[in-house]
Amino acid sequence: MTPLHFIVTRMKRLPLRHQAAHLKALIDAEKPRSIRRGELEAMLKDINLRRLKHERRTAA
DSSP states (O other): OOOHHHHHHHHTTSOHHHHHHHHHHHHHHSOTTOHHHHHHHHHHHHHHHHHHHHHHHHHO
16 A cells, blocks of 8 residues: 555645545445545545636636
8 A cells, every 4th residue: 555645645646636536436436434534535625625616717
């Protein structure tokens, strides 16, 4: 199992929509109610907020 900090470092180069897609796939692979799944879901929430902020900036 790859540590989360390696995953975050590798995904920083990807666009936000690809980061979200990869995190969704990783979340689906984890067991329900596991600590790692919770951490991945928190990362996905952060990326979704960043995507919304980016969309607001481009729309304004």
